[in-house]
Amino acid sequence: MKKKLKLGMIGGGKGAFIGAVHRIAARIDDEYELVCGAFSSDPAKSRESGSSLGLNPSRVYESYEQMFDTESKLPESERMEVVSIVTPNHVHFDPAAQAMRKGFDVILDKPMTLTLQQALDLKKVAEETGRLLCLTHTYTGYPMVKEARQIVASGKLGAIRKVYVEYPQGWLSTFEEDKDNKQAAWRTDPSKSGKAGAMGDIGTHAFNLAEYVSGLQVTKLCADINIVVKGRKLDDDGAALLKFNNGASGVLFATQIAAGEENNVKVRVFGEKGGIEWQQVDANTLQLKWLDKPAEIWRTGTGYVSAFAAHNSRTPSGHPEGYLEAFANLYRNFALTLNARKENKQPEAQWLDYPGIEEGIRGMTFIEKVIESGESDNKWTDF
Amino acid sequence: MKKKLKLGMIGGGKGAFIGAVHRIAARIDDEYELVCGAFSSDPAKSRESGSSLGLNPSRVYESYEQMFDTESKLPESERMEVVSIVTPNHVHFDPAAQAMRKGFDVILDKPMTLTLQQALDLKKVAEETGRLLCLTHTYTGYPMVKEARQIVASGKLGAIRKVYVEYPQGWLSTFEEDKDNKQAAWRTDPSKSGKAGAMGDIGTHAFNLAEYVSGLQVTKLCADINIVVKGRKLDDDGAALLKFNNGASGVLFATQIAAGEENNVKVRVFGEKGGIEWQQVDANTLQLKWLDKPAEIWRTGTGYVSAFAAHNSRTPSGHPEGYLEAFANLYRNFALTLNARKENKQPEAQWLDYPGIEEGIRGMTFIEKVIESGESDNKWTDF
Amino acid sequence: MKKKLKLGMIGGGKGAFIGAVHRIAARIDDEYELVCGAFSSDPAKSRESGSSLGLNPSRVYESYEQMFDTESKLPESERMEVVSIVTPNHVHFDPAAQAMRKGFDVILDKPMTLTLQQALDLKKVAEETGRLLCLTHTYTGYPMVKEARQIVASGKLGAIRKVYVEYPQGWLSTFEEDKDNKQAAWRTDPSKSGKAGAMGDIGTHAFNLAEYVSGLQVTKLCADINIVVKGRKLDDDGAALLKFNNGASGVLFATQIAAGEENNVKVRVFGEKGGIEWQQVDANTLQLKWLDKPAEIWRTGTGYVSAFAAHNSRTPSGHPEGYLEAFANLYRNFALTLNARKENKQPEAQWLDYPGIEEGIRGMTFIEKVIESGESDNKWTDF
Amino acid sequence: MKKKLKLGMIGGGKGAFIGAVHRIAARIDDEYELVCGAFSSDPAKSRESGSSLGLNPSRVYESYEQMFDTESKLPESERMEVVSIVTPNHVHFDPAAQAMRKGFDVILDKPMTLTLQQALDLKKVAEETGRLLCLTHTYTGYPMVKEARQIVASGKLGAIRKVYVEYPQGWLSTFEEDKDNKQAAWRTDPSKSGKAGAMGDIGTHAFNLAEYVSGLQVTKLCADINIVVKGRKLDDDGAALLKFNNGASGVLFATQIAAGEENNVKVRVFGEKGGIEWQQVDANTLQLKWLDKPAEIWRTGTGYVSAFAAHNSRTPSGHPEGYLEAFANLYRNFALTLNARKENKQPEAQWLDYPGIEEGIRGMTFIEKVIESGESDNKWTDF
Incomplete structure (x- = not known):
């Protein structure tokens, strides 16, 4: 039986544009299930966003730090596996690096970081942790x-x-x-x-x-x-x-x-x-x-x-297929790659064709x- | 907290084209949750399709008759509310009419029926049962x-x-x-x-x-x-x-x-x-x-x-938004209309703008x- | 030394649309020289039109009958060889038939005649006289x-x-x-x-x-x-x-x-x-x-x-080449065909590719x- | 009665591309009559080109110098008034300057000259002689x-x-x-x-x-x-x-x-x-x-x-009107401007809208x- 990747989200609260796009992209091919989120730095707004998305309130967090902490302690069958970071650029590096260090793979909106140095640092984190990163340069999808x-x-x-x-x-x-x-x-x-x-x-x-x-x-x-x-x-x-x-x-x-x-x-x-x-x-x-x-x-x-x-x-x-399907292709290829890793299979060349840290x-x-x-x-x- | 409409599907097993399109359309705006299906007249194929979709095997049926029977006996919080019928034309009228009689609303692929007489009959069933029908003339989406x-x-x-x-x-x-x-x-x-x-x-x-x-x-x-x-x-x-x-x-x-x-x-x-x-x-x-x-x-x-x-x-x-989004618009507007009915609200004019029995x-x-x-x-x- | 075909025109006086188009078409490839015309059934308007076109007043006529008569008596080195008829449909058959009978080849605006019978009659005239006709179905140019x-x-x-x-x-x-x-x-x-x-x-x-x-x-x-x-x-x-x-x-x-x-x-x-x-x-x-x-x-x-x-x-x-060039292609191909006949040469297939009586x-x-x-x-x- | 401007041409002999384009452009609106030319630095080729254009052999020249000399001595009713220079860039300045000094207006292919200095010099010649120049930047036509x-x-x-x-x-x-x-x-x-x-x-x-x-x-x-x-x-x-x-x-x-x-x-x-x-x-x-x-x-x-x-x-x-018509617009506007000058009239703003020395x-x-x-x-x- 098919199992979906358990997805968390940072940012993308009510009124945000790109968060909603990420969520549609994640849904189109049914490879992900949104299980948790820290949708806003404003806790009330985060809760409201989580509710409107039908999430269990216990998994709507006030901060990404809290989310990483709590989720990493959940049993494997429940806990978030991948996190989508859809915040402005200054909130890219830290949550991405923390996520990797806590064992989560990362989907990250572009540009990858606030500075080039952060990007180089993030590469090191990825190498150290073995985590994968998908950078949403949509047009290549x-x-x-x-x-x-x-x-x-x-x-x-x-x-x-x-x-x-x-x-x-x-x-x-x-x-x-x-x-x-x-x-x-x-x-x-x-x-x-x-x-x-x-x-x-x-x-x-x-x-x-x-x-x-x-x-x-x-x-x-x-x-x-x-x-x-x-x-x-x-x-x-x-x-x-x-x-x-x-x-x-x-x-x-x-x-x-x-x-x-x-x-x-x-x-x-x-x-x-x-x-x-x-x-x-x-x-x-x-x-x-x-x-x-x-x-x-x-x-x-x-x-x-x-x-x-x-x-x-x-x-x-x-x-015609459009922008949302292009976006979904990034999500899907990343999922196929992550699933292949889970199953110790070699991912196909088409699955690996998503933008990552080098592109970042x-x-x-x-x-x-x-x-x-x-x-x-x-x-x-x-x- | 948001509740999704519980959706069942008739047809759309592995290898079918339009069934997959319906499922994507249903997912895009997150208004539906696929809970059950009778995906093929071949029980093994139906089971296999249900499994690949991640459904609970107990809710993958061998026939639509079985599905209607079983689902109608489930508690309201669990049971299917809407059924998508994505079979060839000769399997439109009967499942649609049965579904309505069992209290389910219907999403139906076009053309509505095999004959004009069936279409007129289906209208009567809808009038008698008060059930709603969305006919997927995609291009008007x-x-x-x-x-x-x-x-x-x-x-x-x-x-x-x-x-x-x-x-x-x-x-x-x-x-x-x-x-x-x-x-x-x-x-x-x-x-x-x-x-x-x-x-x-x-x-x-x-x-x-x-x-x-x-x-x-x-x-x-x-x-x-x-x-x-x-x-x-x-x-x-x-x-x-x-x-x-x-x-x-x-x-x-x-x-x-x-x-x-x-x-x-x-x-x-x-x-x-x-x-x-x-x-x-x-x-x-x-x-x-x-x-x-x-x-x-x-x-x-x-x-x-x-x-x-x-x-x-x-x-x-x-x-660009494309064909899948147009399809999703039908699903979404139908969902908004059904939800309004649930909540005894007057649906907005935009929500009611989906093809139905008259168009059929x-x-x-x-x-x-x-x-x-x-x-x-x-x-x-x-x- | 190159010799141009001597062209007369019937209709196309001041204010007419298609007459001016015919004249441009005739000029583009320099295969014709406009030598005379009966530009309007109103003699004064015909004279004025001829003057604005720089024609010798002695060759601006009050009627096409007068033009055919007078031109046919001029020495071969001077007289009109081809006539363009750019009048409304009811003034197509008669001038075309007369022109052929007087020895002139004809360029004729479409539709060929006022009635089908006239078209069939015109074919007979062409067969009897051996004159050629080009019908300006521009789009095939x-x-x-x-x-x-x-x-x-x-x-x-x-x-x-x-x-x-x-x-x-x-x-x-x-x-x-x-x-x-x-x-x-x-x-x-x-x-x-x-x-x-x-x-x-x-x-x-x-x-x-x-x-x-x-x-x-x-x-x-x-x-x-x-x-x-x-x-x-x-x-x-x-x-x-x-x-x-x-x-x-x-x-x-x-x-x-x-x-x-x-x-x-x-x-x-x-x-x-x-x-x-x-x-x-x-x-x-x-x-x-x-x-x-x-x-x-x-x-x-x-x-x-x-x-x-x-x-x-x-x-x-x-x-880009446009409508006038397409029009000019009809004129040019007709000229190449007429010149080949003059020189007793076989016209090339491309030259013969202009609409004629059968199309009419x-x-x-x-x-x-x-x-x-x-x-x-x-x-x-x-x- | 309409009088056409008497046009000469330098360059544009057989096989040349842009010379033929200039001649079509000059013919489309019937404002010019090609009366003479020095079509090639090869006298035989110039003669052959002149013949294929139907020119009087006495007005087909072996060089532009010869053309300017001879034409300037012809009676006003016969002699060239405007010269089109359609040679490669290194044969732009000299014939253009000579033409102006002999009293001819000039149509010149772009770029105006071989060097910027020549362009500035040509402007002086134009100012001294009062001659006009049209530079064929076609696309603005x-x-x-x-x-x-x-x-x-x-x-x-x-x-x-x-x-x-x-x-x-x-x-x-x-x-x-x-x-x-x-x-x-x-x-x-x-x-x-x-x-x-x-x-x-x-x-x-x-x-x-x-x-x-x-x-x-x-x-x-x-x-x-x-x-x-x-x-x-x-x-x-x-x-x-x-x-x-x-x-x-x-x-x-x-x-x-x-x-x-x-x-x-x-x-x-x-x-x-x-x-x-x-x-x-x-x-x-x-x-x-x-x-x-x-x-x-x-x-x-x-x-x-x-x-x-x-x-x-x-x-x-x-x-559609295309490239040749755009080119013809330059010729026509220049002709309208020259004719206005002849008649001591103020040219309309639309007529003056052709590229000239400043653009060069x-x-x-x-x-x-x-x-x-x-x-x-x-x-x-x-x-």
């Missing part, structure tokens, strides 16, 4: 993004020469910070968000997507980082020229002041023989362009996609370097 | 389809003059019936599917979409119904000219032999001042076209959509009439 | 429409099973007839337009496109023909179910009351193995869809298109039959 | 690009904050220089192309588009300039971060090694309240995006566009600066 990575890796496009990635948003076009917009408030507050605003919030997604699809690593960059809206404390806009470890170059931009843009993250990768293009607005489609033959439209749910794309979709072609460190490096470059008069900043 | 209906109803487009609806598929372009394709096998078998093949399977969806969005009713039609693939027993292709109750006219086509087409169901409605266009391939977008000003692109998750669209989406604009009767009438017209030399067949 | 025809003809898609064609417009959504809209006035006047309104004006284009691309012929149809706008004298909307000579079926619709639609004529043809889709709004693209592999995006101006598409475009891929007769048959069917209680009307 | 500029200028979008412009091509993905590809040969040869390859050929177009639509001027940039294909002598790829004179920032990229890309030049401009997006692949569409209401789709040929867009299109909405100087400055920046270790290079 889309089946067609996985297909893109497979196609690039197959060599069909030849050596990669150029990578363009962009993430335009418009929702911070005005000064939202004082409008009771909780999402805006912490994301623009250096004490909670870290060194970067837009670059940390969505620039890291774009960066992750570029490295994931191309299979390359950025080695240096040259950035223009801007605070466009008056009074804002962190960047709300930026762009960077990129150099990759195989000699390819690229362009990345991310902005939160492109008024009217929704969240149409897009990546294009060009090799000697052709290129690929994917964008979230048409997430079930991957375009392949060729130097000397018609472009091809690859679609999720079809019979011709790779095992990686097939594994990460649920419906026949033409029935890359992301924190990006944040450090893109902000450093933005403040520098030197053209190139090395990674 | 999309937020932008709901928005389309609201816009038409608002009168902004003026009186409606023309309705075009289409549902092209290609998956039955070859003779799949003898290829161990379970989906194809029953859908092309008159004893399981009923009078119609393509017209019943997807023609009813197109028909439902046309009536839902336009707010009109078809009064007569003229159909060309074809069996294109040799050896097939039911229609795999068809088209119909339509007349509506306000004098508008329309065109409907549905086909399963449009090789290369996925499931791009599309509807267009034109009034005196403008028109709307929606298609599943770009499900988060609704186009409004105007006689004398620029067309508008309405998108899910934005601040300007109606309460109906807003209520039926979960993510901010730009993060319309769909069965369409099937009867479109097939009758296809066989007739008379031009118009009245509804 | 698009390179990707030609490519579509070639792909269907190649058999790559297998036997054709289904044809969908549509031509939605919105410009007659209100009663334009009394608003000094010259285009609307004659098109809705039976004495000038003939039996059909929308069906003659754009239905014939859709019909021509369906037969051209599929390589098939309609054998019977069942039509719903409507006058939607009150007070209008001719149909402004219609749809038809079609049967083709190979057993395929289809759907055609054309409307002028789809408020907000521009002129997005679209054709889809499906065979056993795949399908093609083309629409004017994205005229430089042809989609090929396959049963079991990714769809392909074929584009004008690329290296992989057939000789037919290549011959009919001028710019490298990515630089098919179009007039369509008009007769679609209107007959619209008025009939019988389901099918044979061609 | 598109009606929807003009509409975009008008919308930005109207202030509807608020202050401009961000400009993205891109021009991806793939045709130089392989080493074409030794494959008898005439277009590739001169464009990659510094002696003919100048300091820049891709940046000069298409980067200048992107730059011009960015400044034209935004109404802003670049004040500094930071560029990454690459030679991707081995053996190539000039850049085939580049990207630049931009700063504008109002404080806005931007990103420009242009590449000729994006395998599979056609010529989809695209520009996006965002202000405080909304943004616009235009791309050549869908040239008849302009997207307006708003912070808080549905995006709008503006289309050519509609009733709601500005006088600038309306003036620059010929067909009703839905009938901006383009040459861009080339100098983008290459300088590419070679520099300093982050920002001032204009």
